[in-house]
Amino acid sequence: MIGIVDYGRGNLRSVEKALEKVGFEATIMASPAELSTVNGLILPGVGAFADAMQALEQGGWIEPLTQFARSGRPFLGICLGMQILFEIGEEHGEHTGLGLLTGRVVKFPPGRKVPHMGWNSLRLEQPSHLLEGIPNESYFYFVHSYYAEPGEKKDIVATSDYGVVFPAVVGKDNVWGAQFHPEKSSPWGLQILTNFGKWVNEDETLSSHRS
């Protein structure tokens, strides 16, 4: 079972429907208490960095999310949900993020239309579970004004080019992030959700063997 974190931000329904479409069960979680019932987690989000962190804090999510990430179970942040995986966000002043990945989230420099809105292509920087079967230069749907600058180059899995080359997919161990919206990026976005779902199921099998 995949849990979708509901902290009052983001189009949760479309993430849930997209997972259903590719054959995985998902549940929208209104409270951190439900984290123990899921084997994989999706952290969605639209809006501003500080607002999202504040909403997570008010919902009592911060510590439970950190623990979930440490438990080794698959964790995927989408769009703003990816950005807040990092240590610092520079949207409307400096704000602290979840710090599950090192680095900061910065604004696109002037000289282009912001938000970066529409379909952009992915350049695969290293092989990964999450992007299995995704061809180089396939297109995904982005809407964002800020982008991540990871502290560790090896956490960058794929990049896109909007005048600056920025990370489109990041990942370290079990914690992953997509700057685009896989749930709105038919057909390759659905492939990514399929890969994530399979990974959650495999992990589930492994943990039941362990116990």
Add this chain to the structure above:
Amino acid sequence: MLSKRIIPCLDVHEGRVVKGTNFVQLRDAGDPVELAALYDQEGADELIFLDITASSDNRETMVDVVRRTAEQVFIPFTIGGGLRTIGDIRRMLRAGADKIALNTSAVQNPRLIQEGAHAFGSQCIVVAIDARSNAPGQWEVYIHGGRTATGKDVLEWAAEAEALGAGEILLTSMDRDGTKMGYELELTRAVSRAVSLPVIASGGVGTLEHLAEGLTLGEADAVLAASIFHYKEYSIEEAKRYLAQRGILVRHS
């Protein structure tokens, strides 16, 4: 690099897709959810549904269309027509829409743009402008489905919408809508230059050449079309192949 978008527009009247000429003479063009799913498969980059009945008794029908679309369509889609309050916007977003197009209500109550952008983010607030030429190089904003002149200048209104927090402009030339003569390029270019938001060109597409012109000479970020796709004159795939041959960057799926 960021690609140019092709956006089929579905005008919905009492739960069916229709198409008229210059905002009148409606013809039936099919079931909205079926058409939306087909366009997604064919490689459309986004979809827009405009509820042209937009009476409050019809709202339930539209929410149902949105909900069913969200179950089958995995590209972004926008809903417009008769949305007047933050509550209306929230309802459509909750049903599964990604963006909301505001037209008459934004002109009558510009604060709705601001409040919508604040509550849900600029990325989901599209300001739709119906423009009619009243002198060379000058266009006036019309509301109520093109029936009421407002005295507002299109370029000024576009800039004001941006300042209030709109995330995108959907620009329809009333003079060209339904004529198949091509987009009004001068208007499109003027608005594209007046704002730093993405601009969707609309009104008048009859050929694939028109799509290319809108994106190049019109300097639009996206092109909207209805009848050429609904009546199968061209498929989305043909349109993309043509644009790619013309050297325009489009998404291939």
